[in-house]
Amino acid sequence: MYTLVSIELSKIFRKWRTYIGFMAIGGMVAVIQLAMYLQGKHFLERLTQNFEQNFVFVGNLLNGYLISYFILGSLTIHIPFLIVLVAGDLLAGEATAGTYRMLITRPVSRVKLISAKFLAGLIYANLIVLWLAVVSLGVGILIFGVGELLVIRDAIIIFAQNDILWRFAAAYLLAGLSMSVVCALGFLFSSLVENAIGPIVTTMTVIIVFTIFSAINIDFFKTIKPYLFTNYMSTWLLVFDDPIDYHEIIKNCLVLAAHIVGFFSSTLFIFKRKDILS
């Protein structure tokens, strides 16, 4: 299995489209950091203006942590598209290229081949999240330094400097889990068709539609909301609560993991029976 996964990773990283995601994230983060560097004070003033009558803010609040938190919140909506670019191509790309015929006539079971491809896809998805962590948190700290983290959600929470890094580590892990669901869904759609555009468009459509349904405040949508996986993709935000609701985090993780298993099992079921006609 190790060899198969290595082969799949080498195939992924020899395609230029793989680097679109890394370049896009690198570029976007750099632009956001530049904007923060130039106009970050105004951003911070707007963020805190409603509270200035009751609080006095001191210290370096415009720091690498705040910017990373802001970037993580902004980009988790868009990163799925970059994940699907590769995940949607994992199987459909073989069909388009006609290379299924050589792969599947090898003395390796379809289950192993598919599992190796899926694992490679998961590794790619999580490397994208890791890259986001490196360029936003790593570079952010280098440029803006460290300090307390100001989080404004239902309430204002200010995390002490020594209480932040582990939260970011947990947040990136949870973001990785969410992106793994996206990867699994793109992979499932990729097994159904013979052109990578279909899975990319379909996966993004599902994510956008589910996200809109999750956001609409009508009873009907409230009823279906627990069944939409997109509802659990912002679980990373929960590690920036105080106190942290661990029960909720574990429940959400289980739901996301169940989706990964469900999507992957469906892919296996479909692909084991699939006639390769390409």
Added chain:
Amino acid sequence: MQNVIEVKNLTKKFKDFTAVNNLDLNVYRGDIFGFLGPNGAGKSTTIRMLTTLINPTSGTINIFDKPLKEKRNDILKKVGAIVEKPDFYGYLSAYKNLEILGQISGCDTSSKSLMEILETVGLEKRAKSKVKTFSHGMKQRLGLAQALIHNPELIILDEPTTGLDPQGMKEIRELIIHLAKEMNKTIFLSSHILAEVELVANRMIIINKGKTVVEGTVQDLLNATNLKVTFEINELENAKNILAETQWQKKIESFGDYQILFLLEKNEIAPLNKFFVENGIPVHAIVPKRSLEEYFLNLTEKGN
């Protein structure tokens, strides 16, 4: 004779369309087995079932006396195949493509071994070139290389000369004969060109609309039907006069400017040539014509 492939009642349906219909065939060890049929006869569908790309609707396939469905991986370790046109990862080199496929097959992927295979198919100088820069002929050769990489006992080739120039076709034919005679491989060769199979195969089956039309040794099957043969002759009027009232008159199909087309059995060609020569009519060329379509027609006519 030891069975290498044994197919019984093999059927494949796509919704209402039956691509392969109760097909039976046997390939024996050491055979170069010609699998013939016109386009759309069900050849590729059969090959896809033999290589597990598609699942049969019914029927059984045994390869090396083992059921393909249950012993797929054991069997495929000993099978190399080109299914339709060989496609590769265009963004990778020929060498890297082979290395990947070799690693998946679990065989020796040392540089020496890979270069030897590339040398066998005449691609050693292009080993490091990306496959997207390859011509169709080069891809066919690389297709053969990937089929041979794990030293299989059975090689399944689906129309391996399609799109090749005459020299390329000749080289592939020579390679097929070399693999069978010198390296003791069993070859399953699909084609829609009768002449191609006639040149290399010892046994063949012809299928049409998914069903067997005829099966047997190439020699028996081809001798059993008439052949269209063109005799090129300058003195056409003389020849017409001499042929009149002879047994050959009935065998004439048509006349050209300097040609007479006969419908003959294979063993009648030499006596007819002798007849012309003995009667002072020089024959410049004898051109046999046998397409698969004509062979089908012949079989049908004989049947009628």
